[in-house]
Every structure is written in C-alpha cells, then in structure tokens.
Amino acid sequence: MKKPINPEKIRKFETMRKPLNLQDAIKEANRCLLCHDAPCNKGCPAGTDPARFIRQIRFYNFKGAARTIRNNNAMGSVCSFLCPVEKLCEKECSVLALEDPININGLQRFAWEYGKNNGIEKQYKGNQNQGNVAIIGAGPAGMSCAAELAKMDYKVTIFEKEEESGGVAKWNIPDFRITKEAVDYDLSNLKDLGVEIIYNKKIESQNEIPKMLNNGYQSVFLASGISEAYELKLFEEYSNTTNYSAFLRDVKTKHNEIDLKGKNVAIIGGGSVAIDSATSAAALGAKKVYLISLEHLDELPADKEEIKIARLMNIVFKAGSQITDVISTDNEITGLKGIEIEWIEQGKFNSENARQIDGTEFSLNVDLVIQAIGTRSGKEINKTIPGLITKGNGIVIINENRETNIPGVFAGGDVISTGATVVQAIGDGKNAAKAIDNFIKKGGR
C-alpha cells in the first residue's frame, strides 16, 4: 500500500507523500511473506537488506529496522525517497505474483524516521588507524564509500566542491520528492562515523591528486559525479533554453524566485531528470508543459511512478516524436515543430533508428526549452590526474577491482557510468571501499 501522491504538495514543493504511520507500517509488514531467499535483497544494488528490515518491522523491532538500513546503506534515508523500487527490490518481490508488491521504500522511510525520532544511538566512530583515504565528491558514491571505510577504521577525508554534501539528492532532486531531513540525517550519521568533509574544495590542477597520494593518502576514490549536462546543437544560438541540471538546481535552491506562470515549457527527454524538470515546471505555475521524447510512453526510461507524478501534474506527453524545427524571433525560441516517429528496428531508441510518420506534424508554442537528454561527463575529469584513462565522452575506466589505471586511484558513481541511479552509486561506493581496503592491506602503492 502506497500513500497517494498529493499534487497540492508538489505545487508547494513539500513532500508529495505522507509517511506510513504505525498502523500502515504494521499492516504493510504483515503482508510480507518473509521469503526464505528474499529476492528483494538481490534487487538492491546497495545491499540494504530490505528483507531484514521488513521482518524487523513485522516483529515490532523498529529500531532494529532503522539500524539495518543505516548500517547497510550510508544513504538509506535518501534512498527511501529516490530509489526506483519498481525496477529493483519491488520488482523482485514474491508478493507480486499474488497482489501489489510490498511498499519497500515506504517501510524504509518509516523505519529510519522511527530510529531518528526515537533516539537510536549514534554510529560507532572508527579508530582511524588503518590508513588515510581521500574521496573526491560528497555525493552518494563518495558518502557510501566514506562510511564503509570509516567503519573499517580508516581516516577518511572527503573533498567536496560545493558548500554542502549530498550530491544530486542535495542539488537536483526537487523538494516534493525528498525531505531535507533525509539528506541531513544521512550526513549526520556520516559525521558520527568520524568522516571529515572539506567543502568548497574543487580539484582544479593536475597536481592535486598525485600530491594527495604522495602526502599521506594511501588511496583516492574519485566520485565527483557528472560535470555537465548535454545540450543539443539545435538550440545553441537561443537564449531561452537551459539544461535540466541548471534548471533543477535553481528549482532546488530558489524555487520561490522562479515564476513560470502563463508560460509554455518544453522538456526534451524522457528520463527521470526530464520528468523532474517537467513536474517542477508545472509546480512553478507553467501554463502548459510538454515532454518531448523519441521513446514512446511505454519505452520511457523514467519510472512508472515518475510518469504517474507527471500525469497528475497534467504534463502533456509528446512521446514518440522528434523535433524538426525551431520557430524563433531574433534569438528567442517561440515554438517548436515536431513529428511523430516509429522505429525502423525494434529496441533501438535513437534518432538514427527513427522513421518520421507522414501527416503527424505538430507545432507547439513554447517560451522555454529545458534539455534533459543526459550528461556529458568527463571533460573535467581528465584534468584531475595526468594520464587518467577515460573512454568516449570522458567516462573513467576501472578494472574489476574498481581501480583506475593510476595505482591507488579508484572510481565510482556517475564518473564511471553516467545516468546511474543513486542506489547504484551507493553500491559502487561500498564495493570500492572493500577494494580500497584490500589494496591498502596488500601494501598499497
């Protein structure tokens, strides 16, 4: 049982769903079959162990549930809001064969909030005597790696370019999808573990990471995330266009100052960030919000849950269509021309494989275009270390030990695969921590 999404809350940028109360949580946990082999666990890239925390709730061991989440997932609170559960744990849930799957992230939110509100003990501060590790970036991958290493008694320092930590959860996910408390709580737990975070520290010169490695850090974990959003050449010359990253950051930090009333907004793209942008634009009062994607509705990379939110907010889906022309006055976009497409070959969702359908041309009046078509990582990452090998558009290459070609330098999160989810980044961080521990225990560089 999921709590309904409240569009009024979305318009106010308040959490769109009420938390499960005690009655809801007990009922929901009682629906769980407490499976022998817990397929939900296998569906969690971060190893959060949902089977265990649901069982703990089922048997009224609420603090135990909170401990399981916090201990297994350094961003367990954030994940309870952001995880695409329908593609992960809930997709694997045995109950799905009988009825709706268990509301796993709802129970996860219930549990960590219970722990926080009922005085769960602080996490154990490590001895910090196993060595020093530097982590670049205080997002999901970096924070998760830091937590694991701290628990293994390493002294961990995170260098974060922003003035606060949390990565995308802090800067890009609109307030109606996540509470500030979730981000803050995960951070406070990390601090309890003894992790030091140095803010406003951007790695700018090629010397800095080699210097870290020569000056006391046995290993460095690169988790600096995405660097910039991809923008289309088509819109290059126009002023009233932006990318999702800049837009969502503005939404996150100053939505009170953005007024889209009476405006028509077009979002280009069909993933989670496109939906977040579209929903935010609608929440900010836009007259019409169009979401234009090559993928058809059932092919959108966004979660069904996100599409549901967009529908509640009256987003107009122009799914399965392509922009053919920009209508403009001076360098201002005033409209878009588009056409519906079909795939030449099934299963390949790119423009080369799209065939335009005659007679389906359409045009839209548009005041703002938000491009949400992925990220161009890399350009910066190459500058961080001399000789770091990346591929294609700058994705850092790691081996099966999560190590880059530079000994002692590991990488995870969006720098190794753009467009991954928060929960995958957490898994990356955890695995990297294990790898870094092995590396240092074997003598290091």
Added chain:
Amino acid sequence: MLQKLSITSLRKEEDKMRAKADLSVNFCGIEFENPFCLSSSPVSNAYEMCARAFDAGWGGIVYKTLGMESTFKIVMPSPRLNAYNYGDKRFVGLQNAEQISDRNIADNIKDIALLKKQYPNKVLISSIMGFNDQDWETLAKMSEDAGANMLELNFSCPQMAIKTAGHRIGQDYESVANFTSIVKKACKIPVMAKMTPNITNMLPVALAAKEGGADAISAINTIKAITDIDIDNFTPLPNIKGHSAATGFSGPSVKPVALRFISDMYNSKKLDLPLSAIGGIETWIDALHFILMGGTTLQVTTAVLRYGYRIIEDMIEGLSDYMIERNINSLDEILGKAAGKIVDPADFNTQYQVVSVIDEEKCIGCGQCYISCHDGANQAIKFDPETRKASVDEERCVGCMLCKHVCPVWDCVSYREVDTKVDKHAAIF
C-alpha cells in the same frame, strides 16, 4: 574478483555501537543468557535442529518429549496439523495431533549429550513422559546422565494415543504428585512440571506438582480444540482417514488464555514457584506480556513453525531496546509487574465511568462503529449521512468501547472519564 559484500560482517560493526540490555535470567538456579526457549515440540526434535536454534540465539531448549519405546511405541498420525484461519489472516492458531518423540531413545539421549558438549553455556531441558512409575525414573536418570540442565515433566500432551499419559495425568492431582516425587528422587537436577490448560483451575494441579517436589511450573500446553470441518464429507480436520480428534491448539489465538493461567499461578502465594510461560509468543511484546504476568522464562513453538528460528533476533533486540529506553537493568525488575493488577471483578471501581471520543479528523466514515453500537451496544453512535462522520451521543454511551475495537483506524476512537455525579451516564441511570 571482488568478494560479494558480506552483510554478516557489517552486522558486527552495528553490534559495537548498540547498547545491549542484560537479558539473562536465573531460573531454578540455572543461568539463561536470555529467557527465550524453544518448547518441547517438532522444533526441538534432534541435535541438528537444536544446534541451529542455539546458533540463532535461543537461550534454552526444551527437547522434544522422550518416552520409553519399550513400553509404548509411538506412531505419528497423518496428516496431523490443521491451521485455524480468520479472513485473510492465516495461521492465527494451529491444531496438532503430534505425539511425543518417535525417534529412538538412545539417539535422542546421544543428541542431548552432544548438545550439552557443544553448547555448554546454553540451557538444555529434557522433557520426559513416563507411561508407568519405572519409565519416569529411567527417563529422568538417562536425561540427567546425558547432561540435561533440567527436566520438564510432560503431564499435559492433549492427544497421546495411550490412556495412561498426557493431559489425563495432568488432571489427576495424585498422579501428578506421585510422578513428580518419583522423578525428584531419581535425579538431582531441577524439575519443572508442564500443565495442561484443559482444566477449569490450574492451581490444584500445580500445587500437586509442588507437593511432589517440583521446582517450577511451565504452562500452558495446547488447548484441546477442533479447528475445521470438511463440509462435503462431514469430517473434522485434520482428516485422519475418516476420523479426527479434539487435539492441541496453539499459536497467537491461545495467548490470552495462557496469560490468564500464568497470572493465576503467579498471584498464588501458596504456589510460589518460578514459571516458564508458553502460549502464542511471537514477538518481544508477547514475551514482555508474559514476563509482566510472571513468566521468568518463555517457551515458543508455533511462531517458529511458521517463521523459523530467526524470529529470536527480533525478540532479543526488541526487548533489549525496550529495557535500555526505560533503564531496566534486569528482567527481574519487571517480573510480574502487571499480575498484581489482576483482581476479582467484584473489586472493580465502578465509580469510574467513561464515554467514547471519536476523532472527527481521523474518521473515514465507514460506519462500522455505528452498526456495532446500534446492534451490539446502546445505540450511542450517531452517523451523519451527509458528512459521513460518526459522533458519540454521550447520554447514551455506556463506555463499553466496542466502537474503538471495530474502528479500522487504530487511533481514531479513545475515551474520557465522565463525572458520574454531574454528568448523566447511561451505565448509571
């Protein structure tokens, strides 16, 4: 290649930070690391199973009842279980026609000895059932020699296929006293007598066991019951080739009955023996209820039948957190704390009267309280067909709280005290 992340290794980290309460109890001079025991049943059937239960964290085990196969050979009926379901809730109770152990006695004794050797700090209690005086003596000696910490005398199995054993003995005060004293003479380890609930008053039997020298009482064994009938062939279930029997019923459904018997015995000054409480325990809250009613140790089977040994983790962690939160240093501090509040209904303070209070904000308008009060109480609930909200007519309300218990919103209905000297109150007028 990277090793797969081990969740077990991380749990140890967690253990470092959590404050853990001391759950140990002393029962008949024996130290239990926690009060949670498996009761004598299929869950404690052999070495391999008991070892896994100890590994999972159970503090003690009452081994499945031993009998002398030379006197009576056990053959289990089949099928022998039937669940009691209510609506979509399955397994709210369980009926079984299980007999005592059908394994070879020598194998069982070997297993008990091995368990004590492998788990010297865990408590192993040997449950025995004689079919005559000699059997009781032999079984007691064999168990003690094998290293059992304690004995439990099974006077209470409600479905023994032999008429000189089980709950028939448990209703016969003289036999209980006699067999207990035979066992007491045969061994030095503490002896606990297990009571049948298939009796109006448990005290005379418990007192008979005490007279025979029992050091403790365990209760309850299962309640004789019939859980279902096949309406096509008129055969009660379990259908054992055309017949069935009223046999032992257990699980969450029997907990209220068990709490009552435990409180009866805890409140008896004459009995004054430590109690091992049994009956529908599934969670730490169930366990706590029995502790508050006077159970020093606790025994569990049906919940393990359903969920496995793993439920012990949540019992331990939940009870420990409860104690830490309330600064309870040992379970002794709260033993029997609720039992003293059980009085004879003649002693109720009837000057105290309440009326229902419905939280209009929380009311979802289903009208269940209206129906129940209208047909089952004093017609004190008003239902507004326009707003679909229920409200209380305080002059008619007798404060029975039927409305609270049928309400699907758990915290919607509460009550408040009324001044019976000033307010009109339906229960008084």
